[in-house]
Amino acid sequence: MSTFIQQLINGISLGAIYSLIALGYTMVYGVLKLINFAHGDVYMVGAFMGYYLANGLGARGAQMLGMDSDGVVARGLLGGGAMEPSLITALVVMLLAMAICAALGVVIERLAYRPVRKYSRLTALITAIGVSLLLENGGQVVFGADPKFFPELFTKQNIDLGGGVSVNSSDIVVLVIAVALMVVLQFIVYQTKTGKAMRAVSFNLTSAKLMGINTDRIIAFTFALGSALAAAAGVLVAIRIPRIDPLMGILVGLKAFVAAVLGGIGNIPGAMLGGLLIGITETLVVGYLSPTYKDAVAFAILILVLLFRPSGLLGSVAQEKV
Amino acid sequence: MPRYARNLVVALLLLAVLYALDYFVFDPGRRMISPYVARIIMLAGINITLAVSLNLINGFTGQFSIGHAGFMAVGAYSSAYFSINQGARLAAGLGDGLLGWAAALLLATPLGALVAGAAGFLVGVPSLRLKGDYLAIVTLGFGQIIVVFLNNIEAIGGARGYSGIPIVKSFFWIALVAVLTIVVVHNLVHSAIGRALVSIREDELASEAMGVNTTRYKVMAFVISSALAGAGGVLLAHFDGYLNPKSFEFIKSFEILIMIILGGLGSIVGSVLGAVVLTVLPEALREFAQYRMVIYSVLLIVLMITRPNGLLGGLDPFKGWRARDRAKTRTEAEEITAEDTRDNDSVDKATLGERAGDTSLGEGDTRR
Numbered sequence: 001m002s003t004f005i006q007q008l009i010n011g012i013s014l015g016a017i018y019s020l021i022a023l024g025y026t027m028v029y030g031v032l033k034l035i036n037f038a039h040g041d042v043y044m045v046g047a048f049m050g051y052y053l054a055n056g057l058g059a060r061g062a063q064m065l066g067m068d069s070d071g072v073v074a075r076g077l078l079g080g081g082a083m084e085p086s087l088i089t090a091l092v093v094m095l096l097a098m099a100i101c102a103a104l105g106v107v108i109e110r111l112a113y114r115p116v117r118k119y120s121r122l123t124a125l126i127t128a129i130g131v132s133l134l135l136e137n138g139g140q141v142v143f144g145a146d147p148k149f150f151p152e153l154f155t156k157q158n159i160d161l162g163g164g165v166s167v168n169s170s171d172i173v174v175l176v177i178a179v180a181l182m183v184v185l186q187f188i189v190y191q192t193k194t195g196k197a198m199r200a201v202s203f204n205l206t207s208a209k210l211m212g213i214n215t216d217r218i219i220a221f222t223f224a225l226g227s228a229l230a231a232a233a234g235v236l237v238a239i240r241i242p243r244i245d246p247l248m249g250i251l252v253g254l255k256a257f258v259a260a261v262l263g264g265i266g267n268i269p270g271a272m273l274g275g276l277l278i279g280i281t282e283t284l285v286v287g288y289l290s291p292t293y294k295d296a297v298a299f300a301i302l303i304l305v306l307l308f309r310p311s312g313l314l315g316s317v318a319q320e321k322v
Numbered sequence: 323m324p325r326y327a328r329n330l331v332v333a334l335l336l337l338a339v340l341y342a343l344d345y346f347v348f349d350p351g352r353r354m355i356s357p358y359v360a361r362i363i364m365l366a367g368i369n370i371t372l373a374v375s376l377n378l379i380n381g382f383t384g385q386f387s388i389g390h391a392g393f394m395a396v397g398a399y400s401s402a403y404f405s406i407n408q409g410a411r412l413a414a415g416l417g418d419g420l421l422g423w424a425a426a427l428l429l430a431t432p433l434g435a436l437v438a439g440a441a442g443f444l445v446g447v448p449s450l451r452l453k454g455d456y457l458a459i460v461t462l463g464f465g466q467i468i469v470v471f472l473n474n475i476e477a478i479g480g481a482r483g484y485s486g487i488p489i490v491k492s493f494f495w496i497a498l499v500a501v502l503t504i505v506v507v508h509n510l511v512h513s514a515i516g517r518a519l520v521s522i523r524e525d526e527l528a529s530e531a532m533g534v535n536t537t538r539y540k541v542m543a544f545v546i547s548s549a550l551a552g553a554g555g556v557l558l559a560h561f562d563g564y565l566n567p568k569s570f571e572f573i574k575s576f577e578i579l580i581m582i583i584l585g586g587l588g589s590i591v592g593s594v595l596g597a598v599v600l601t602v603l604p605e606a607l608r609e610f611a612q613y614r615m616v617i618y619s620v621l622l623i624v625l626m627i628t629r630p631n632g633l634l635g636g637l638d639p640f641k642g643w644r645a646r647d648r649a650k651t652r653t654e655a656e657e658i659t660a661e662d663t664r665d666n667d668s669v670d671k672a673t674l675g676e677r678a679g680d681t682s683l684g685e686g687d688t689r690r
Contacts, residue, residue: 029455033455035455035458035459112623112627115627116626116627116630119626119630119631120630120631122386122583122587123583123626123630123631126579126580126583126622126626127622127623127626127627129576129579129580129622130619130620130622130623130626131619131623133615133618133619133622134616134619134620134623137615137616137618137619138616138619140612140615141612141613141616250573254462254466254572257459258459258463261455261456261459265455292470292473292474293470293474295466295470296466296467296470296471298463299462299463299464299466299467300463300467302459302460302463303448303449303460303463303464303467306449306452306456306459306460307448307449307451307452310451310452310456311456
């Protein structure tokens with residue numbers, strides 16, 4: 001039983017990260033009907049931005065890299081300021097990475113997706129694959145193809161919950177931050193005017209435009225929001241498992257997309273639910289069955305769900321019109 | 323001359339030409355072309371098989387499948403297993419020469435195609451009930467699951483890869499399979515079955531109302547497409563003598579997809595062209611070393627922006643004329659919704675007050 005609870009906790013933490021990425025997929029799909037294959041790579045860029053920022057701010061990673069031999073906290077690149085590893089560091093790093101990736105998302109939308117928006121959805125899809133390849137290959141050139149070790153942003157420790165169950169503090173931090181971000185997202189989408197415009201655009205782009213909504217701006221905003229969440233997920237993943245490489249976004253992105261479809265693509269609570277489900281099942285399969293089949297799990301669930309409920313768990317059922 | 327006799331003559335002539343090319347140009351002993359060039363031409367041939375077969379289901383039937391590499395893998399691995407365990411013995415029995423390997427491949431290729439077709443049937447029957455993006459993602463999922471299984475079956479090498487497959491680098495064989503694929507797809511598309519397939523692509527509901535058994539035809543197209551992809555896989559397996567599950571990940575499916583979209587969906591000539599261009603392009607960019615794939619992806623994006631319907635998309639005079647005609651009647655409001663690559667119904671749908679342009683991926687929009 002204690003193993004089960006332990007696995008469940010790990011699964012929820014992993015699932016929260018999938019949810020964050022899935023949200024970006026689902027929002028972009030909502031407004032553009034586009035499977036943004038580059039989204040997983042934005043998440044990768046987010047993790048790398050976190051890496052450079054953390055080292056720049058002089059977190060403990062610098063020590064780990066051997067830049068600090070005499071026990072003093074390493075000097076960062078940013079004016080030599082020394083920053084102790086703490087939750088504040090982690091938050092600052094994450095927020096900056098989110099800002100950078102939000103900008104990246106807007107740039108991608110402006111340069112690659114907007115020019116093809118008037119063409120068929122297939123064209124847009126291939127463009128998305130192109131952007132994805134560009135980020136992966138560009139990442140290998142710019143960041144280097146070798147895996148990098150993410151610095152420790154705050155001191156991790158295991159918290160014993162009794163009964164043989166323990167939680168790593170990083171899992172708690174990941175979960176709290178992820179939930180907080182989702183609450184913020186809920187607020188933006190359901191309580192603000194921009195959010196209302198987003199929902200209008202995803203309901204019907206043409207009508208939204210006729211109602212005087214600046215759809216271009218809303219779409220750009222959606223990309224910014226989604227990319228920021230992906231970047232947050234990137235940093236959070238790196239906090240949990242501090243090993244990042246330029247191809248890390250491929251499979252995770254795919255699974256997050258599966259999570260979005262699972263919950264009902266275009267549906268925001270669905271993406272959160274889908275992410276959690278995929279995360280938990282994957283962890284349970286690794287724990288109880290076989291770790292080698294873990295990558296098949298997400299797809300197997302997806303196939304089963306789609307065969308019995310083709311619009312996803314929370315998606316509305318399509319009406320066929322003649 | 324009766325038709326079958328004429329066809330027979332054409333077929334024999336073709337065989338002769340392919341064999342002559344193989345004998346005079348591709349024989350490494352004669353040094354007509356460098357092994358490098360020969361390799362690229364043969365790879366292009368394999369890619370033509372894959373692209374044309376994918377075009378049958380994606381381009382002609384309009385069912386958006388992105389798990390093609392999975393079926394290719396099934397064909398490749400099953401034929402490799404056969405060649406290692408039976409084919410080699412058979413070839414040795416016939417003298418291990420040209421004749422022996424021709425016989426072995428003659429068995430291995432249909433076998434790979436058959437197994438891949440069976441896999442296509444198993445995947446197709448449940449998933450073809452889905453449409454658009456959902457079908458896409460399910461086929462992608464099946465493709466990934468196949469890769470996970472390949473990674474875990476030790477009898478075929480697992481994650482280490484499957485080595486020791488007899489190498490038969492034969493231009494004749496590769497070209498023959500490619501030509502056969504083209505002929506099969508071309509004839510199929512220009513038959514009654516083909517018209518049923520195209521009617522499903524254009525409007526599945528109307529097609530069904532006209533009495534077309536859409537499920538049956540969709541599954542049929544899917545199975546044939548998978549089987550041909552399997553044949554492409556057989557070629558690949560015997561080309562390098564080594565298979566790795568990594569090379570059948572969804573990236574490979576995307577590669578094939580890019581070929582047919584680059585060439586123009588629903589165009590066999592386009593698929594051939596797309597396959598050749600996308601085989602040669604990465605090689606041509608080789609001198610840029612590490613920037614090769616970066617340039618490749620930038621080119622892909624630029625191409626999609628400048629030629630959204632593929633290289634041959636606007637060149638078809640009839641298609642171009644209709645597209646221009648439609649452009650005149652298009653209003654701005656219609657323009658913001660995504661435009662259809664195919665040339666039928668975006669205007670009609672818009673005037674009916676329906677959201678136009680979703681059809682190229684099928685019914686992905688669930689909130690109508």
